[in-house]
Amino acid sequence: MPVRDGAYFDRVARELVRGLRGRRSQRALSRRLGYSTNVIYTWEAGTAAPTAARLFQMAQATGVQPNQVLARFFRVVPQRLRDAHLAEADGVRALMGELLGQTRITSLSAASGLSRFAISRWLSGKGQPKLPEFLQFVEHASLRMLDLIDTLI
Helix, strand or coil: CCCCCHHHHHHHHHHHHHHHHCCCCHHHHHHHCCCCCCHHHHHHHCCCCCEHHHHHHHHHHCCCCHHHHHHHHCCCCCHHHCCCCCCCHHHHHHHHHHHHCCCCHHHHHHHHCCCHHHHHHHHHCCCCCEHHHHHHHHHHHHCCHHHHHHHHC
């Protein structure tokens, strides 16, 4: 398996935003999300990145229902995720906790290159991962990043 550094996840995040946008203009989708600037351009260019929750808000704005994403991603949606709203920080935190399972944060940190302190902040609700970090977390916690992307696009 090739080494996947932060630059790889940055590229995947940019392409995911582009894929969700589809044929809509960057400016129109930015406005739909409530921004007065063309934030989608900065996300696609890689000069900024949305949080994972903001990505799911974008998915909703493009017609993708996050609860359907969970139903397709998990064959049976885990109990703790049945009432989760992925477009909110707590929903993303619940998803990350489910994916982490019994894995130790230090083990995930060592395998992924993500800071154990950052992972701990995300799981405790004291911070939110940016999209590239979230994708990196999903890949190393579950090896199912591509499955998640497939359910979104």
